[in-house]
Amino acid sequence: MTCIIIEDEIPAQRILQNYIGKIPGLELLNTFKAAIEANSFLNSNQVDVVFLDINLPDISGLDFIKTIKDPPAVIMTTAYPDYAVSSFELRTIVDYLVKPFSFDRFLKAINKAKERVDVPKNNSEENKSETIFLNVDKTMHKIVLDTIIYIESDRNYITLVTQTQKFSFIDSLKNWAEKLRGKQFIQVHKSFIINSEFVDKISGNTVFLSGYKIPIGRTYKPNLLNALGI
DSSP states (O other), X not given: OEEEEEOSOHHHHHHHHHHHHTSTTOEEEEEESSHHHHHHHHHHSOOSXXXXXXXXXXXXXXXXXXXXXXXXXXXXXXXXXXXXXXXXTSTTEEEXXXXXXXXXXXXXXXXXXXXXXXXXXXXXXXXXXXXXXXXXXXXXXXXXXXXXXXXXXXXXXXXXXXXXXXEEEEOOHHHHHHHTTTTTEEEEETTEEEEGGGEEEEETTEEEETTEEEEOOTTTHHHHHHHTTO
């Protein structure tokens, strides 16, 4: 799997280069300080993954990706978690790393990128992610369960947040807890169910996942820690 780095800070470049060098089968083709410098390279070379900072000279990383036809898988890197929601609106973005990030968090992002890169190579039924159809405003939306980041309950309404979409509709959290039973989903609060695959860290009674901060209820914390093997 080939990759490039687009990052204007030298220390951040070196961290990414170091992490990439530790992963067999991941080849770093080039490193760029600005998106414009990388543009021609992407047009003439096969690149599977781009490590892309958001704050770059001339044009932001998010705006740059929007200009590329059929862009590769993108892993965003930035010191500002507030960009997470807007970045996941772009389907090509597979993960979002908030600086400073650890090697194990980096490896998790690489595994997500590999899944995206390998999709065209393997279309067998057994490798397709489980999906459901969600009826919102008289429209049936196809939801891939693995892309759900969290589900929030507010009285009679549910908000479901995926990597690329956000829906609000009338339903109960209890119903969704039953629907997702036996999968990677964990109820961490009376009002929240999270996807354990997106967990970045836990600090006190807060769990961080893909740029979001979700409260942990006191009675739910032991089950969460057990499910994560902590």
